[in-house]
Amino acid sequence: MSTFNIAIAGLGTVGTGVIRLLQSNADFIIARTGRRIIVKAVSARDKKKKRDCDMTGCDWFDDPRQLAQLPGVDAVVELIGGAEGIAREVALSALKSGKNFVTANKALLAAHGAELARLAESTKIQLSFEASVAGGIPIIKGIREAMAANRINSVRGILNGTCNYILTRMQAGKLSFNDALQEAQRHGYAEADPAADIDGHDTARKVAILAALAFGAEPDFASVEVEGIRNIAPLDLHFADELQHRIKLLGVARLTEAGLEQYVGPCLVPQTSPLAGVDGALNAVQVKGDFSGDLFFEGQGAGAEPTASAVVADLIDLARGHFSPAFGIPAAQLKKLKAVKAGSGQMACWYMRLQVVDKPGVVADISAILRDEAISIESLLQHGRSQTESVPVVITTHAASAEVMRRAIGKMARLPTIIGQPCLLQIEN
Amino acid sequence: MSTFNIAIAGLGTVGTGVIRLLQSNADFIIARTGRRIIVKAVSARDKKKKRDCDMTGCDWFDDPRQLAQLPGVDAVVELIGGAEGIAREVALSALKSGKNFVTANKALLAAHGAELARLAESTKIQLSFEASVAGGIPIIKGIREAMAANRINSVRGILNGTCNYILTRMQAGKLSFNDALQEAQRHGYAEADPAADIDGHDTARKVAILAALAFGAEPDFASVEVEGIRNIAPLDLHFADELQHRIKLLGVARLTEAGLEQYVGPCLVPQTSPLAGVDGALNAVQVKGDFSGDLFFEGQGAGAEPTASAVVADLIDLARGHFSPAFGIPAAQLKKLKAVKAGSGQMACWYMRLQVVDKPGVVADISAILRDEAISIESLLQHGRSQTESVPVVITTHAASAEVMRRAIGKMARLPTIIGQPCLLQIEN
Numbered sequence: 001m002s003t004f005n006i007a008i009a010g011l012g013t014v015g016t017g018v019i020r021l022l023q024s025n026a027d028f029i030i031a032r033t034g035r036r037i038i039v040k041a042v043s044a045r046d047k048k049k050k051r052d053c054d055m056t057g058c059d060w061f062d063d064p065r066q067l068a069q070l071p072g073v074d075a076v077v078e079l080i081g082g083a084e085g086i087a088r089e090v091a092l093s094a095l096k097s098g099k100n101f102v103t104a105n106k107a108l109l110a111a112h113g114a115e116l117a118r119l120a121e122s123t124k125i126q127l128s129f130e131a132s133v134a135g136g137i138p139i140i141k142g143i144r145e146a147m148a149a150n151r152i153n154s155v156r157g158i159l160n161g162t163c164n165y166i167l168t169r170m171q172a173g174k175l176s177f178n179d180a181l182q183e184a185q186r187h188g189y190a191e192a193d194p195a196a197d198i199d200g201h202d203t204a205r206k207v208a209i210l211a212a213l214a215f216g217a218e219p220d221f222a223s224v225e226v227e228g229i230r231n232i233a234p235l236d237l238h239f240a241d242e243l244q245h246r247i248k249l250l251g252v253a254r255l256t257e258a259g260l261e262q263y264v265g266p267c268l269v270p271q272t273s274p275l276a277g278v279d280g281a282l283n284a285v286q287v288k289g290d291f292s293g294d295l296f297f298e299g300q301g302a303g304a305e306p307t308a309s310a311v312v313a314d315l316i317d318l319a320r321g322h323f324s325p326a327f328g329i330p331a332a333q334l335k336k337l338k339a340v341k342a343g344s345g346q347m348a349c350w351y352m353r354l355q356v357v358d359k360p361g362v363v364a365d366i367s368a369i370l371r372d373e374a375i376s377i378e379s380l381l382q383h384g385r386s387q388t389e390s391v392p393v394v395i396t397t398h399a400a401s402a403e404v405m406r407r408a409i410g411k412m413a414r415l416p417t418i419i420g421q422p423c424l425l426q427i428e429n
Numbered sequence: 430m431s432t433f434n435i436a437i438a439g440l441g442t443v444g445t446g447v448i449r450l451l452q453s454n455a456d457f458i459i460a461r462t463g464r465r466i467i468v469k470a471v472s473a474r475d476k477k478k479k480r481d482c483d484m485t486g487c488d489w490f491d492d493p494r495q496l497a498q499l500p501g502v503d504a505v506v507e508l509i510g511g512a513e514g515i516a517r518e519v520a521l522s523a524l525k526s527g528k529n530f531v532t533a534n535k536a537l538l539a540a541h542g543a544e545l546a547r548l549a550e551s552t553k554i555q556l557s558f559e560a561s562v563a564g565g566i567p568i569i570k571g572i573r574e575a576m577a578a579n580r581i582n583s584v585r586g587i588l589n590g591t592c593n594y595i596l597t598r599m600q601a602g603k604l605s606f607n608d609a610l611q612e613a614q615r616h617g618y619a620e621a622d623p624a625a626d627i628d629g630h631d632t633a634r635k636v637a638i639l640a641a642l643a644f645g646a647e648p649d650f651a652s653v654e655v656e657g658i659r660n661i662a663p664l665d666l667h668f669a670d671e672l673q674h675r676i677k678l679l680g681v682a683r684l685t686e687a688g689l690e691q692y693v694g695p696c697l698v699p700q701t702s703p704l705a706g707v708d709g710a711l712n713a714v715q716v717k718g719d720f721s722g723d724l725f726f727e728g729q730g731a732g733a734e735p736t737a738s739a740v741v742a743d744l745i746d747l748a749r750g751h752f753s754p755a756f757g758i759p760a761a762q763l764k765k766l767k768a769v770k771a772g773s774g775q776m777a778c779w780y781m782r783l784q785v786v787d788k789p790g791v792v793a794d795i796s797a798i799l800r801d802e803a804i805s806i807e808s809l810l811q812h813g814r815s816q817t818e819s820v821p822v823v824i825t826t827h828a829a830s831a832e833v834m835r836r837a838i839g840k841m842a843r844l845p846t847i848i849g850q851p852c853l854l855q856i857e858n
Contacts, residue, residue, distance in 0.1 A: 138576075
């Protein structure tokens with residue numbers, strides 16, 4: 001039987017998961033590819049660390065850059081992480097040596113995807129990265145192959161399990177943001193330093209990769225507008241519920257006549273949207289094709305096993321001899337799309353929450369500002385009254401541009417009856 | 430530029446949709462494959478019929494069997510339908526002539542899938558059928574490629590838009606089955622003769638195809654247990670709602686130690702399941718892999734455009750030179766799995782509705798039967814009282830085998846206080 005030999009750089013949870021999967025499901029994989037996938041070599045920082053997998057027969061290398069030079073290795077699998085440094089060096093050395101390169105590294109792809117795709121094309125080998133976005137969900141293959149007949153208009157998704165877990169717990173358990181974050185950390189859904197997740201940067205990398213694939217463009221991570229979930233209050237989740245919506249951290253990429261919009265931010269989605277039902281640490285992606293219509297994919301977005309499933313799916317494609325351009329079209333044809341502000345091409349509806357002193361005339365002041373900016377009110381919610389304390393007022397609007405909304409919010413923040421910073425969230429229908 | 434030449438047999442809504450797609454998105458397809466997909470020849474019953482597509486440059490053939498003989502044709506696309514007759518002849522002649530064969534024909538695949546796969550393998554060409562299950566949802570590719578690293582334990586889905594539309598309207602619009610069916614017919618979601626859809630046979634074909642792919646087996650349509658939705662009353666939908674469930678016509682394939690279970694029937698699914706939120710004519714499929722975990726796919730399961738998107742995705746794979754075994758593994762290795770009754774391998778929980786005469790002792794009689802069969806009650810609902818009329822009683826149970834449940838229901842039906850036939854539905858958690 002012919003073999004397909006790989007070398008793995010990085011033996012954290014995903015790396016050991018890949019080895020366990022290849023052993024545990026070896027019989028299936030042989031049946032499905034006609035080949036045996038063999039881990040010939042591995043590299044990691046600490047040779048002595050105890051790992052939950054059997055590495056009998058794998059050669060050990062202290063320097064992962066050596067893996068690309070090994071004769072008889074068909075693909076290098078990089079599971080180190082990081083846009084620069086060692087991961088990038090492994091990628092460059094593998095691609096330059098004509099080794100297929102499989103990675104779960106979203107930072108690397110978002111920052112250097114176009115360069116790596118060009119390099120892969122020049123040596124006629126494959127750059128695969130199914131595991132870099134949404135863990136076990138086959139969204140890369142979904143866009144690159146399953147939807148290849150379509151003009152894609154937008155891609156949006158819940159791409160960070162940490163944020164989705166926190167928002168779900170804030171909603172269901174009525175927890176504060178900090179309590180929900182601590183619970184997520186206790187359960188292993190959030191890192192000790194959670195900034196990359198909760199501030200939206202992790203999602204932004206995935207948006208850049210999905211946009212590149214969907215629109216045949218170079219990944220443009222620098223242009224993604226990013227807002228995290230730190231400012232979401234339990235109050236907002238409850239008002240959203242009253243409005244038959246859920247608040248989700250969405251990553252959105254949309255191509256309009258104005259240009260490419262890419263943004264990450266907490267948004268209201270209608271409870272009837274499949275995105276609204278995605279709870280806990282799950283991920284989901286919705287892609288709009290001109291012929292397929294909306295396609296929705298949901299599954300586990302992280303974890304050793306789901307991510308290993310995606311990495312090995314890439315390896316099986318290689319073992320079957322499937323080659324596709326990394327971002328769906330030849331690297332030389334990848335466009336540099338004009339980045340535009342979110343909301344430039346298509347106006348959105350908005351949710352805003354203001355904390356107001358409960359005095360006569362406050363709502364009149366707020367509505368006068370909206371009238372002056374020609375913003376049309378869809379609904380206004382105010383519950384409870386208090387002579388001494390402030391009360392929240394929630395307004396949802398009909399379609400308005402982000403610019404106009406921000407100007408209106410700025411004016412409101414200067415009213416003496418408004419306390420603190422208003423909360424402004426887009427409604428993603 | 431190299432071309433990829435196809436011939437299309439059958440120019441109904443899907444056939445003309447494929448031609449429109451290939452024209453409308455020709456630029457994308459060239460970028461994504463490096464080739465131009467050209468419709469060289471077509472065949473359909475009526476040459477004079479007005480069709481919503483431009484067929485300039487396509488040669489016309491009255492007999493679709495001629496298409497397989499045309500020199501220079503790389504793939505024959507069959508969109509005629511039906512397990513036997515002309516569609517099968519076109520398939521056989523294409524595969525025997527070494528032409529790749531792309532089809533949307535679920536009946537053909539469910540009945541003759543293994544034979545066609547063997548033939549395709551013998552001439553080293555591809556048999557593709559993404560469009561045969563769930564329209565625009567890439568579930569064939571999802572199982573055959575994206576989940577290829579996994580041992581798959583179960584596949585289940587909402588695979589018939591007609592039934593799902595009817596159940597959705599019965600629920601949301603409080604319509605009777607007949608009114609909902611007529612509405613579906615008026616909106617084009619149901620055929621004039623709706624039997625194949627509402628009696629579950631359409632779903633059963635798709636279950637047989639998905640089971641074959643998921644478990645590496647020959648399609649075994651004859652063993653699928655089938656129950657349709659004619660006996661679902663609006664009452665059941667409302668009780669299900671009270672129990673925080675929805676009723677959906679599910680197609681389920683499950684591989685247990687006992688063997689292969691395949692069934693189609695109306696089931697209760699928890700409102701927290703993504704399947705519960707699939708409304709209207711949408712389709713959805715949930716696949717359980719041992720490493721990926723549950724993956725959920727949702728989209729449009731029918732219609733010219735989504736189905737064309739799936740057909741052309743298959744063509745793009747061919748144009749890119751991707752080949753995969755039709756059912757995921759070589760045809761000679763496809764297993765003949767032992768078919769077992771649904772519920773043999775894993776006991777289910779159940780919903781039953783009984784129409785009872787409202788007299789003292791009725792519930793005691795019913796519960797005695799359940800006790801004697803060792804069936805444990807999870808909940809019992811009875812609303813309203815009436816001295817003259819009958820009232821519905823709904824019972825949900827803890828896990829019990831199908832056999833035991835059917836025996837208990839049989840005993841209940843013989844009680845003089847039970848009117849009509851009890852309704853028994855599985856709860857799919």
